[in-house]
Amino acid sequence: MSLDTVVEDIREEAHARAEDIREDAESRAEEIVSAAEADAEEVLEEAEQEVEGEVEQLREQRLSSAKLEAKQQRLEARRDVLGEVREAVEAELVDLEDDTREELTRTLLEASSGEFAAGDDVRVYGRDDDEELIESILDEYDGYEYAGEHECLGGVVVESDQSRVRVNNTFDSVLEDVWEENLREISTQLFEQ
Numbered sequence: 001m002s003l004d005t006v007v008e009d010i011r012e013e014a015h016a017r018a019e020d021i022r023e024d025a026e027s028r029a030e031e032i033v034s035a036a037e038a039d040a041e042e043v044l045e046e047a048e049q050e051v052e053g054e055v056e057q058l059r060e061q062r063l064s065s066a067k068l069e070a071k072q073q074r075l076e077a078r079r080d081v082l083g084e085v086r087e088a089v090e091a092e093l094v095d096l097e098d099d100t101r102e103e104l105t106r107t108l109l110e111a112s113s114g115e116f117a118a119g120d121d122v123r124v125y126g127r128d129d130d131e132e133l134i135e136s137i138l139d140e141y142d143g144y145e146y147a148g149e150h151e152c153l154g155g156v157v158v159e160s161d162q163s164r165v166r167v168n169n170t171f172d173s174v175l176e177d178v179w180e181e182n183l184r185e186i187s188t189q190l191f192e193q
Contacts, residue, residue, distance in 0.1 A: 078191055085190065086179065093153045093171045098133075101154060105130065106137055108169035112158040113141065115167050120160040123147035126170075127154050 096104070109124065116122050121143055126134045128149040134156065138144045150157045155170035179186075 078187065081190060082183075082187065085186070086175075089175065090153055093175065096154065101130070102133055102137070104171070105133060105155060108155045108174070109134075109137060109141075109158065112156060112167040112169045113144075115165050116158070116160050116163050119143060120162045121145075122158060122160045125150035125157040125159075127152050130154060 105126070113122075122141070122145070124134060124138060124144055125147050126149070131146060131149075135146045138146055144158075150170065152170035152172045153175070155172070155174065157166065157168050157170060159166040
């Protein structure tokens with residue numbers, strides 16, 4: 001065997017070996033690329049799912065927030081309407097006809113008088129515009145005197161030092177009691193759906 005033949009055999013063997021290495025490398029590279037593409041696809045899928053989840057969560061939060069805001073606006077509107085109704089009732093009480101105002105004031109004073117003992121010095125306060133009315137009614141009560149103005153829609157505040165009692169029988173206090181007791185019913189009638 002000559003040297004040329006040996007060199008040629010080594011060269012062929014080296015080429016064959018290089019070809020095997022190249023084929024192995026290409027095969028390995030294909031596996032790596034294929035695995036990388038699969039990983040990339042999985043990461044992309046997970047990212048899409050995560051984004052979809054975040055979008056859904058954000059949508060739910062915004063929807064919930066919008067519902068809450070709408071509910072608050074409805075409640076505010078209802079409070080405003082109830083306030084307007086109450087103001088209208090108060091205006092009606094201020095503008096009661098004389099006979100009706102006298103009848104109600106007498107009734108409230110009579111209800112208050114049961115809290116005081118005979119012989120007590122009783123002071124009666126009322127709305128400034130009702131002074132004459134109250135004084136005329138008090139002419140029928142011994143020991144009762146008009147003592148001055150009380151800021152109210154009408155009615156009386158009656159007190160006595162001897163009994164240590166103060167009775168607030170104003171239109172305001174009666175309205176407050178009636179309003180609180182019937183607020184649910186008033187609201188239902190106003191806002192029936």
